[in-house]
Every structure is written in C-alpha cells, then in structure tokens.
Amino acid sequence: MTNTQISPNSQFPIVDSHCHLDFPDFDGQLDDVIARAAEAGVTRMVSICTRLRNLPQVQAIAETHDPVFFAAGTHPMSVAEEPMTSVDELVSLSKHPKFVGIGETGLDYHYTAESAEAQKESLRIHIDAAREAKLPLIIHARAADDDMAQILREGYANGAYDCVMHCFSSSAELGRAALDLGFYLSMSGIATFPKSQELRDIFATAPVDRILVETDSPYLAPKPHRGKRNEPAYSAHTAQVGADIFKLSYADFAAQTTANFDRLFAKAAQWVPT
Incomplete structure (x- = not known):
C-alpha cells in the first residue's frame, strides 16, 4: 500500500478532474485509494476510459463508489488499434447518470504521428459528440499544437461546445487559443516540477475561473511523490502549487477550482446518490 502524506489543508474540498482508476496499478486497492483521497480533501474524481472496450470496468467503478464519475472516448495514441467510434455511440453511452465527459481524445504526434489523420478524424467525431451530448470534451494534446488549435476552432465554428485541456503542458499559444474559446486548462503534477516554471x-x-486540478493518476505524481505511483489524494499537492501560482490561500483556490469543475462538469455537480 502506498503511504500517503495527508494534506494539512484536507478540510477544504477539491476535485481530481482526471484519473484512471481502472488501470492495473490500482488493482485490489480502490477502497483504500478512495479513502485516502477523502482524507486529503478530494471529494470527487473523474475516472477516464481511454479505450471503449474497457468501458464496463470503468463504469463499474463509478457505480460502486459514490465519489467517482467517469468519461469515455478513444485516446489518440490508441486510435490506430481501436475501431473508430461514432457520434451516435458516444452520445448513447453518455446517457448513464454518472457519465460526465467525452474523451479523452485529441492529438499526439510525439509518440503516434503515423496515425495523425485517423487521430484528426476521431477528434472531430468526439467534438461533435460533446456538442450533441452537451458534455465537456476532454483533450489530450502533445506535439500537435497547430493542428489542435485549428480543429478546436473549426469545431467551435460549427457550434459551441465545452472543453478542458487535460494535463495542460503545451505552448502558451495553444493555451491562449483554448481560453479564447472559453475552454479550461487542467493543472497536473507537472506544474509542481522544478523545471516547469515556464x-x-x-x-x-x-x-483562475478556468483552472481545474487533476492527477492523471497513476501517472505524473507531483512533488513530494514524484517518481512514485500517483493517486487522487495527491491532487492536494498540485492544488497547493496552484494556490501559490495565483497568490491565493489554499482554501480559496480549492473553492475556486471546485466551482470551476461544477460549472464545466455540471452533470457531476447535479448528481445525487440514490
């Protein structure tokens, strides 16, 4: 079991807006992981399905654990290996009461540039589904800033939709393009690394009203846990850095990012346990 240092700010609720609780790293440990998250003040989390074939496992986690919501799509690095989804398929899946976002989708030319055209097609399908389902689009972007900005703008010109740039670590230009469309930037553990001043x-x-916090766990653990398996509880460390960036108290930053999450992920905010 991972030994989590509980944040001294755990009385202030925050949200882990992006994690992967179905990954093998958490096998047999979810009860403990979710309990540690609660102790650290992380009251809700969105577990992301990156291959639609894995949706039953992701959905089951959300159905079993009240604090967990889920989203689904085809990750850009998986596009070449997965059947191309459709708008109708994604919209149909989105009817589940705890399904709160479309994706993650996007473009990754760093590892999978050879599938760029298929990635673009998949991204456009996810944009159309997000618009139709009235759920936020969850974007993964790496080494594809120009194409990403162009497709996001083109999609928006065809009709408004909401969007978050998950684990944002791209250029200032792509960040500005997203913000100009009314989108959100999500802060991960990368923001805590010493070399991440830019x-x-x-x-x-x-x-600050367009900022979310996430772990992308089990990846990208923030300081002081860098190099270890990440988990939702560690959102608190990233949130502390976020508070410092915006010159806010932890309490105020936690409240602001929670309000931001509730505005963007309105379906999660409105959900009531049965």
Missing part, C-alpha cells in the same frame, strides 16, 4: 507562468496568465 508552464507555471502560462497558468499564471490564465483566468
């Missing part, structure tokens, strides 16, 4: 400077120029 990224922290980009976040500092964004409106």
